[in-house]
Amino acid sequence: MTMTNRALNALFWVAPALVILLLTGPLLAGLIGVAAPALGYFPTLGGVDLTLEHLHKAMHVPGFWHSVHLSIWIGLSTTIISFVIVIGFFAAFWDAPFFAKISRFVSPLMAVPHAAAAFGFAFLFAPSGWLVRLLSPWATGFDRPPDWLIINDPMGYALLAGLVLKEVPFLFLMSLSAASQVNVDQRLKLARSMGYGRVWAWMIVVMPALYRQIRLPIFAVIAFSSSVVDVALILGPNLPPSLPVQILRWMNDPDFGMRFVAAAGAIFQLGATLFALLIWWLLEWVCRYVMAQMQIKGARYQNDQFVRVFFNVAMLGMVTISAASLVILGIWSIAGYWRFPEALPRTMDLMRWVDNASNLWGPVFNAIKIGLAAALISLMQTLICLENETRHNIRLTQNALRLIYLPLIVPQIAFIFGISILLLRFGIDGSFWPVTIMHMVFVFPYMYLALEASFHNLDPRYMQTATALGKSQNRIFFQIKLPMLLKPILTALALGFAISVAQYLPTLLVGAGRVPTITTEAVALASGGDRRLIGIYALVQTLLPAIGFALALALPKLIYPNKIYFTKQREA
Missing domain, CATH: 1.10.3720.10 (MetI-like)
Structure with missing residues (x-):
């Protein structure tokens, strides 16, 4: 040798x-x-x-516990919605030609960074965004942007929607990879031969094995969504912000003593994420019990047309919004004068690209x-x-x-x-x-x-x-x-x-x-x-x-x- x-x-x-x-x-x-x-x-x-003074000080900052609540609620809600959309779509369309078509659109969305997706979402749904422009004034009657708090809303709904747009493609690809190791087709054939409907067959014979493969990626989604900073800075609430953003503000405070408070806040963030994971673990037990009781009843649930239509619309909506977000980013990057409520700018040129080329080179490199x-x-x-x-x-x-x-x-x-x-x-x-x-x-x-x-x-x-x-x-x-x-x-x-x-x-x-x-x-x-x-x-x-x-x-x-x-x- x-x-x-x-x-x-x-x-x-x-x-x-x-x-x-x-x-x-x-x-x-x-x-x-x-x-x-x-x-x-x-x-x-x-x-x-x-x-323990710094932990005590962090807890008594005005709005602190609301920030903690936001982090937990956003982390859990993002995961639940994304998981339900992905699994529901898999169950409804796994062996249908439509599934392959959607897969070709969903996979490239994984390449879109979270911050870029958040900016596109904001440009699309803001009160002066593209969606309102397309509907104004003929449908809405608006000749100026409405006074609506859509982006940076206090409860974080915009942040939730922006995160779902990114986590659905991630869980989709993780589930697709896991499905190749679970022998899905044979399991479904067995269940369908016993008279089970398409969706219910997936839930009882495929879902238990598939979930074991994607459980850790789901935990990663909970952790990321509950502690995300960049998307929260773009779409999240400001007063008070989510806990990670509040910690970042303390870290950047001119008073160096706030570094201690920021460290204390990071400990609370770890606790908030662990609490969200604990809630998910409890939800697993509840869902497992409910599924067992439904199986004991022996129902076949063959009439699942409404369920299939729902998840069809949900997944198509995710893909459409994501694609429209990228399109509006491109339009704004070359837009000239663009007055509300015009659907498109009056002029388009590349002068802003040329003017900022030198500033882009360093960060890009x-x-x-x-x-x-x-x-x-x-x-x-x-x-x-x-x-x-x-x-x-x-x-x-x-x-x-x-x-x-x-x-x-x-x-x-x-x-x-x-x-x-x-x-x-x-x-x-x-x-x-x-x-x-x-x-x-x-x-x-x-x-x-x-x-x-x-x-x-x-x-x-x-x-x-x-x-x-x-x-x-x-x-x-x-x-x-x-x-x-x-x-x-x-x-x-x-x-x-x-x-x-x-x-x-x-x-x-x-x-x-x-x-x-x-x-x-x-x-x-x-x-x-x-x-x-x-x-x-x-x-x-x-x-x-x-x-x-x-x-x-x-x-x-x-x-x-x-x-x-x-x-x-x-x-x-």
């Missing part, structure tokens, strides 16, 4: 442990870094004694540089971990899978704030590599999930033939597996790049404002009123991931024009 082979084999053995360290190390360090200031220990700012570095390193780690599983005939246990998802389940504001404090303490904040490493913490879990099924579903007969011909495992990996997996590898790489581009809070806090990306700059414009400039930045933010996915689709056909991807689907 050559020295190279020995080094590669050692790397395959060590890589999983390094990945777990990469995921849990920053998380634990961040939680410690936020817990210490919350309890009064922050020597840099003179805090050397442990105290930073986003590309950080995104490529985070995605490429995460891809290498993912492939090595998957190859290690195959070589030693092991699969990640549920506990290990929980570790992979841990950075997605713990609220970002609850530990990234602690990491920023630690980096500031050692003077290494605001540079390229700390920001990139933090992006990798969130990129790796998605890339692993995107590649896991494709890697393990490779037809093993190719590898067995290569082994019989005397090929080493390393040569099989590089010369057979990687070329066969080129398409899913590039797709996972594009997904990782899109996740990195969309990261707002890790870039803002770990970068200390000195590593601006197109996302941080776009969200910073939310407080301004220049819709043309916002449209430009949001559209550029959307184009970066879109270009990545376009390349992922085109490159395999260019590199291997006659290639056929052979995989063997293993029975669940």
Whole structure:
């Protein structure tokens, strides 16, 4: 065995442990870094004694408990609505041609960053938005924008709707991936042969197995929705804001003593997210009991036409609103004079693009540089971990899978704030590599999930033939597996790049404002009123991931024009 082979084999053995360290190390360090200031220990700012004063002070800030309530309600409501829409659509249209058509539209929506989707939603539904313009004055009678509080409403309904638009595509793709491992068609045939209706058959024979596969992604949706910052800054309420936004304001307060209060708020945010997860866990028990009672009755529920129509309209509505949001971003980016209630601007030109090209280059270059570095390193780690599983005939246990998802389940504001404090303490904040490493913490879990099924579903007969011909495992990996997996590898790489581009809070806090990306700059414009400039930045933010996915689709056909991807689907 050559020295190279020995080094590669050692790397395959060590890589999983390094990945777990990469995921849990920053998380634990961040939680410690936020817990210490919350309890009064922050020597840099003179805090050397442990105290509960800062927790007490945070609780008595006016509107604090309303902010906590908002975070819990938004997190749970977003998850429930998104989950019901996705599962209902799967149950109603799984084996229908309409399902494949919708899939082609839903999948690209995953590439749209949250901030860009939020801006598009605001431009569409604001009192002076495109929807009101299209209906005015002939249908509404308005010749000026109505005095309606739609965006930034006190209860967060706009924030809820904006998050649902993004979480539906995410849960759709997670469910689609999980369905390939559950043997859906055979389960449905068995249930339908017993007289069960289409929707009810899915719920009793597919849903239990599918839910086990997507449970952790659902927890990630709860954690993200309850602690989101960028979308809340754009669509959420202001007085009082949601808890993550309030924490960010305390962190940016000129009074450095408010850093202690911000740390205390981050502890409360962690508690709010855990409380939302606890409520979801209780809902699981309730739904399980109700489903069992309905099955005992033996009803077949064949008359489900109304249910199918409802979920058809719901999913079409999601896709239509998302597409219209992107269209209005493009229109505003080239709009000239546009008076309400005109449906379209009187003039359109590219002068704003030309004027802002020099300002765009720096943030765009930073986003590309950080995104490529985070995605490429995460891809290498993912492939090595998957190859290690195959070589030693092991699969990640549920506990290990929980570790992979841990950075997605713990609220970002609850530990990234602690990491920023630690980096500031050692003077290494605001540079390229700390920001990139933090992006990798969130990129790796998605890339692993995107590649896991494709890697393990490779037809093993190719590898067995290569082994019989005397090929080493390393040569099989590089010369057979990687070329066969080129398409899913590039797709996972594009997904990782899109996740990195969309990261707002890790870039803002770990970068200390000195590593601006197109996302941080776009969200910073939310407080301004220049819709043309916002449209430009949001559209550029959307184009970066879109270009990545376009390349992922085109490159395999260019590199291997006659290639056929052979995989063997293993029975669940």
